[in-house]
Amino acid sequence: MRPLRSLMLALAFIGASVLALGGSASAAQVVADHLYVFGDSYSEPSREAFDDWVEQLVKRGEVTSAKSYAKSGATAASTNTASGQKGNTFARQISLFEKDHVTFGSNDAVVVFFGLNDILQQNTTFTGSRDGYKAGLQALIGAGATRNGSRMLFVQVPDLGDAPAFNGDPSQKAAFHQKTTIYNKFITKIATSLKITNTIGLNKLFADVVANPAKYGLKNVTTVDKPRSRTTALYADPLSYGLKGQSIIRESVFQHLRSTMP
DSSP states (O other): OOHHHHHHHHHHHHHHHHHHTTOOSSOOOOOEEEEEEEESGGGOTTSSSSOOHHHHHHHTTSEEEEEEOOOTTOBSSSSOOSTTOTTOBHHHHHHHHHHTTOOOOTTOEEEEEOOHHHHHHSOTTOHHHHHHHHHHHHHHHHTTTTSTTOEEEEEEOOOGGGSTTTTTSHHHHHHHHHHHHHHHHHHHHHHHHTTOOEEEEHHHHHHHHHHOGGGGTOSEEEEEOTGGGGTTEEESSSSOBOHHHHHHHHHHHHHHHHHTOO
16 A cells, blocks of 8 residues: 555544544634733642643643733732732732733633632631722723723632631631632622623532532542542642642633633
C-alpha cells in the first residue's frame, strides 16, 4: 500500500474512533475572545501544579486569551485583615487592570469570583466586603465591561462549611454555611442593582457535587486527598479544590459564557 494512502487511512481511523467514543473532531467553541478574571486563589494561574479553570479554558481553546488578576488570599473588602495581606484586595486588582488600559471587544468577558477570604475574615454584616465588591463592579462597568456585547459575570461561591477545614465540626460547618449564604445573597443583590444578571451559581452546583459525588466521577468530597484530587477526590487542601473540582468550575463557566454570547 502506498505510504500516503496508508497515512490517510490511519487518520480516518483515528477520527472515527474519537467520534465512536463520544468525542468530536471539530474545533472547540470559542465563547470569549478575551477573558478578564478577578478573585482569589481559586482563579490564580500557576498557583498549583495543575491547571485552574482559567488556564483550562485557554488550553482547550474555549477562550482565545485570558488575563487573571486574581491573587491567593485576596478579598473583595478593601481592608484585608490577614497577616501580610493588607493590600491584597479587589481594589488592588482594579488598579492593575486600569494600568493595562483594556478596551473591551464585542465577545469579551469578565468573571468576578471573590468570597473565600471575605467569609473567613469578615463578620456576618460583611460591611467591608459589600463596599469593596460594589466599588469593583462599578469600576469595571465604567471601563466598558458591560457595553457593546462585552459581558460581566459574577460567581456565587461554594459553601465554605463543606470544606475539610470545617466540615468535621457541626458548629463550624453550620456557622460557615450561614456566612456563605449571607455573602452570596449580598453579592447577588449588589450585582442585580447594577444590572449584572449573569450569575455563575457555584454554590448550588457544588452542593449537588457533595450530595451526589458519583454523578461527577468523584468518590471523596469530604477530606483532603491531594494526589487523588486530579481524579476522584474534590479537595487538594483544607479549603481548595484540586484539578477535578477546577474542571467542574471550568465546565460551569464555559456553559455560562456560551449562553451569554452576543
